[in-house]
Structures are given as structure tokens and as C-alpha cells.
Amino acid sequence: MKRVYITTPIYYVNDDPHIGHAHTTIMGDILKRILKMRGVQVFYTTGVDEHGQKNQASAHESGFSVNNYLDQKATVFKSVFEKLNISFDFFVRTSREGHKNYVKQVLDELFSNKLIYKKYYEGLYCLGCEQFKKTSDLDENGLCPDHKKEPEIQKEVNYFLKISEYQSWLINCIKKNKTLIQPTVYQKEVLAMLNEPLDDWCISRPKSRVTLGIDFPFDSNFVTYVWFDALLNYISNLKLNFEGESEFNNYWANLIHLGGKDIIKTHCIYWLIMLKILDLNLPKSIQIHGHWVGKGGIKMSKSLGNVIDPLKLQQRIGTDAIRFFLSSKMTNKDSRINPSLIKSCYENDLANNIGNLLYRACKFTLKNFGDKVPEPGDLIEREKILHLFLEKILKVNISQPSLKISYELANSILIIGNKLNKYFNDAAPWKLIKGKNKEKEVKTVLYTVLDGVKVLFELAYPIIPNTANEVLEIIGANRIPDRIINHNIQVGKLKPGSKILSPKIIFPKLV
Ligand SMILES: [Zn+2]
Known part of the structure; x- marks a missing residue:
């Protein structure tokens, strides 16, 4: 069976989880569920980055011991992701011994291969980025x-990794492999960064300044620079979870990184060169998304008070509505999120479109034909057109898993919902039923709508898993188990005679 390895960046624990963390991590979960339904075995990781100067400063401010602080924060991130129904397979913590040992092993190897050297350095340093700036x-x-x-100007001795000599290799590699960095706008941005000379990479921090990090194995005065250590999680995760080379290689061969546009330099430049140096295959793709911005396109920040807390939002609209909003409203660029956009998505896309469709179809069936899925008669042109339309959507090829697939899925759901509502309205079974000998035709219409609802919610399962399963149960279809591998969605497979339950309002009015 094909294997795919999906990763999110690991998140700094100096902050609480916000909507940006929730978005990337939900998108990974959606992609994982899409692939699993197509019979792909997926290993999906997310987690936290527990080193570096910023985390150290926050730990000190908190008044707790560093370890205590890190444990608390890791628990917060993990539980938020669990509450958002994200099915990660491994929660990364860079404080794990196994990870630290792997990083030290890599440093030793690179040092003995003379790829790391020590030099005095004077440079501009942004603490926020924990990076030297040009x-x-x-x-x-x-x-x-x-x-x-x-x-600030920072003058110190540090260790550097020789990456400058790989600059032209990297440029060629990105130009040749058009799907490596997606979407294209970010590929162009990386190439623009590479128009400037690439300096060797400073991969240490003196302990006089930073102590929260992995000790340098060959010089006890230094810790490893947080990004060098963090990027290696993508390798250590597989090593910690799978014994033996063959499973490692199977997953590594189909590695997909997800991340926001703030991580392109580290992932599309430093990381790719690290992999070249370590003689590992490059990822299948690095999938980049824009950021969520508040009203008027303003970046969200604590001081502006426009930060969105995913758990507060969850209390208001529920997990599945958050998942749906985030997957349907992100564009290639920065995308807006604010209470009125969320409300309109909830009411128009979810409640009035797909929620109402389910409610109307079930109510009408129960009222006129009892609690069984009606047996359809002959299909006429109307139904045949609808079937062709659904089958076309089901045929979408996903041999290249990408964020775009998750975004497009959300929009397909809305298109199907609109189409089915229109079919229901045009066929107007409430009028038909008043005519003579029309019972068979009415049953055909109801069957077609209920079967369409089944297709719609099976397709929607990766995005809104809980709601989808509730709906499938209501219309007498099988729930999709969480451990699903391979689920073929087909038109016309709802069994006539299955028991229909009294419909509930799946997206109730917001108070
Ligand atoms: Zn900065």
C-alpha cells in the first residue's frame, strides 16, 4: 500500500495556540483523511518546538521551571489539536531524548566531514525571528x-554550516522541479531570495546567551540553533516511530511539508540544503499557505486584540464549522477572518445550504413514506444529468496531494449542495405528490436527493468528520470509521429500505 508522510511545522511554545496553528494542522488532518479514503497509509505529525531564546524567555517569565513550563505548553497545544478532531499520528516534542540524540549525531557527522566551522561573527540579530539578518x-x-x-548588533563566536556552495545547486533544483514548492508564487519568492548571495548558516548559540537548546556534542559552550534542531524533527519522527530502513524509506519517498509563508526561508532554502548534505531525497512538495488577517487586512496581534482563539470560536460554532471555514476561505494569498465572515459562512454555506437540504429531504420522506429510504423508479433526464455531475466530481485525481486539494474539496461540497437543492426545488415533490400516479416519480426524486446527500457527506467527511457521520446515520447509510482505509464513494449506492431517523438541525442557529 502506498505511504505518505505529512508534516506541519512544529510550533513555538512561547505563545498560545491561535487560529494560524489550527489552520495548518487542520489542513494536514483533512489531507490525511482524503488520502486514507483513497487507500493510502498516512503518517501525520505535528507538535511543538521547545528550544531557543524566545521559549527560554517565556519560561522564565512564567515563574515555572523550564521543564514544567514546556510540559504545560505541550499539553495545551496537544489538547487544542485533539479538540479540533485532528488525527495526528505523532505529537512532536523536541525535548525528547531520541530527537536530541539524533541531532547530536548529525552535528558530529557534519563536523567530522568538515562541513561545520567556527568563526567570529558580527551581525544584526532579530530576537523575534531568532535569526541573523542582512x-x-x-x-x-x-x-x-x-x-x-x-x-540588535550581536558580536560573538559561532559555528557555521557550509551551505553557500549549494546555492546554484538549489536554484537549479527549484527551477527544474516545478512542483517542489507550491503554489508557484512562493517558488518565485524563494528564487528571489536566492538572487542574493547565500551565506553560510550560523547553527550555534553561545550558552552565555541561550541555554534552552541541544548541547553541541563537540563544544560544551554552545547549544544548537533552534531552527537547525527543529528541522531535523522531520527525520527523527520517522526514526522514533519506525524501526528499520524500509518503512523509513517508504514514507520518506512521499514526504509533504505544510506551512505558512513565514517558514519559506527555513524550509525551502536551509532544509533543502541540509537534505542534500545528508544525502536524503528531497520532499515531494512543500505546500505553503498565506496568513489569516483581521478586518481590513490587518495582521492579527495580541496588542490589536484581533487574535482569534480557536477554542473560543469552537464554543461558538463547533469544531466542524471551524474546519469548514478554514478550508473553504483560504486563498493563495493572505485571507481574511473575522466574526462577520465566520457567521456568513456558517449561515449560508453550512446551515442554509447543506444543513437545510438534509432536513427538508428527510422531513418530506418521513411525512409521506415513513422511515424507509424509498425505492426509486426509472431515472429521467433530470436525474441522469445530476448523476453525471456527481460522478465527475468523484473522479478528481489526487495523485499529487496538495493543500489545493483540501481547499477545492470544501468548495465542491458547496457546489454539490447547491446543485442538489436546485434539483429538489425543480423537481418539487410537494407538488408532484398531488398528481395522479406520481408516487413512483416522487420516490425517485427523494431517493436521488437522499443518495446525493450520502455522496455529499461522504465527500465532506475529511473536513467535517463528526457531522458527516451523524448525517450518514440519519439517512440510513454506514458511518465512516476513523480508522478508515479505502472508502469508495459511488452514486446510487444508498440502500432502499434503510431506516431513516428523524432529522436534526445539524447547524443550529447561532445565538
Ligand atoms: Zn524578526
């Missing part, structure tokens, strides 16, 4: 564009 990285006022802060 003047070309800064905005017109000399500030870090992400943190709007002036970087």
Missing part, C-alpha cells in the same frame, strides 16, 4: 518586516 532582509526603516523591530 540589511536586504529589513524594511525601508531598517526594521525586521515581521517584527517591526530594529535588530
